[in-house]
Amino acid sequence: QVQLVQSGAEVKKPGASVKVSCKASGYTFTAYYIHWVRQAPGQGLEWMGWINPNSGGTKYAQKFQGRVTMTRDTSISTAYMDLSSVRSDDTAVYYCARDVGGWNYGDWGQGTLVTVSS
Amino acid sequence: DIQMTQSPSSLSASVGDRVTITCRASQGITNYLAWFQQKPGKAPKSLIYAASSLQTGVPSKFSGSGSGTDFTLTISSLQPEDFATYYCQQYHTYPFTFGPGTRVDIK
Numbered sequence: 011q012v013q014l015v016q017s018g019a020e021v022k023k024p025g026a027s028v029k030v031s032c033k034a035s036g037y038t039f040t041a042y043y044i045h046w047v048r049q050a051p052g053q054g055l056e057w058m059g060w061i062n063p064n065s066g067g068t069k070y071a072q073k074f075q076g077r078v079t080m081t082r083d084t085s086i087s088t089a090y091m092d093l094s095s096v097r098s099d100d101t102a103v104y105y106c107a108r109d110v111g112g113w114n115y116g117d118w119g120q121g122t123l124v125t126v127s128s
Numbered sequence: 129d130i131q132m133t134q135s136p137s138s139l140s141a142s143v144g145d146r147v148t149i150t151c152r153a154s155q156g157i158t159n160y161l162a163w164f165q166q167k168p169g170k171a172p173k174s175l176i177y178a179a180s181s182l183q184t185g186v187p188s189k190f191s192g193s194g195s196g197t198d199f200t201l202t203i204s205s206l207q208p209e210d211f212a213t214y215y216c217q218q219y220h221t222y223p224f225t226f227g228p229g230t231r232v233d234i235k
Contacts, residue, residue, distance in 0.1 A: 047172075055164075055172065055215055057224040071223035105171055112178065113219035114162065118171035 012036040014106050014119035021125045027094040030122045032106035039087035040064040043109040046080065046091045048102040049121075056102075060109065061089055096126045130154050130218050132227035140235040147203040149230045151216035156196045160220035163192055163201045166229075167212045175214075176201065206232070 017031040032044060046058040059070035061080040068080045079092040089106060103121040110116035131154035141147050151161065159179035164172040174183045176192035179199055189204040203210055211234055216227040 054228050055166075055217070055226040057217070057226065069222065073223065107172075113160070113224070114177040114183070115164075115172075115174045116183065118173070121171050 012108065012117045014108060014117055016104075016106060016119040016122045019123040019125070021127065022096050023128055024097050024126055026096055026126075027092060028096055028100075028124050029090055029092045030104050030106075030124070032089045032091070032119050034087045034089070034108070037108075039082075040084055042111075044080075044082070044089040045107045045109055045115060046078075046104060047107060048104045050099070050102040053102075058091070058104075063089060093124075096124070098126050100124065101126045129223055130157065130221050130225050132216055132218055132225050134214075134216060134227035134230045136230060137228065138231040138233070140233055141206050142235045143206055143208060145206045147206050147210075147232060149201045149214055149216075149232075151194075151199040151201070151227050153197045153199075153218050153220075155221075157218045157220035159195045160218055161192070161194065161199050162217045162219065163190075164215045164217065165210075165212045166215065172215065203232075208234075 013035045015033045022028050040063045043060045045060040048056050061068045063082045077094050082089045103123050105121050106119040107115040108117040133152045135150045161179045163176040166172040175190050180192045191202050213229045213231045215229045
């Protein structure tokens with residue numbers, strides 16, 4: 011069955027970078043885009059961008075341009091989301107989601123809590 | 129950015145009730161609209177895509193309708209497992225944006 015397994019919780023100081031991984035299994039990794047969505051504590055969902063695991067092409071929300079980098083390692087079927095210069099309002103659960111076609115998120119990772127605190 | 133609003137922000141309902149949630153986009157998005165269900169501490173789950181297409185494995189008590197700027201999610205007969213927060217999302221224009229959510233709890 012399809013699984014997206016994310017890396018564990020992180021605690022970072024303001025100004026640091028954080029890298030979250032999303033390991034895919036149960037399907038051909040390069041065939042489906044991966045999106046990243048985050049959710050601050052008690053808040054709603056926020057789309058960050060996507061990566062095409064086949065080409066490595068990306069699309070980021072303007073809000074995160076210059077701070078976010080999405081990459082992938084096809085040899086281990088893993089996508090990554092790197093957020094730099096983090097600040098307290100980046101504290102959130104970060105999710106990866108598999109786009110099964112037409113921007114339809116068929117599967118989600120379990121989420122990774124990133125806490126930014128001095 | 130396209131702003132998504134949802135109404136109501138919360139509602140209380142009983143098992144067996146028919147529930148309707150409304151989502152409105154600040155500009156036309158044709159049918160590029162998805163609905164998600166999220167339970168506390170869990171990842172969202174996709175229910176509906178393309179405004180009215182049921183995600184594989186989602187029970188038919190969920191249905192979606194609408195196009196342009198106004199959309200609805202209907203749960204035909206609310207069951208205990210349906211108490212959750214529901215979000216709409218537009219994917220017509222970047223950045224993709226979500227509504228603020230509608231919390232459905234037990235009356």
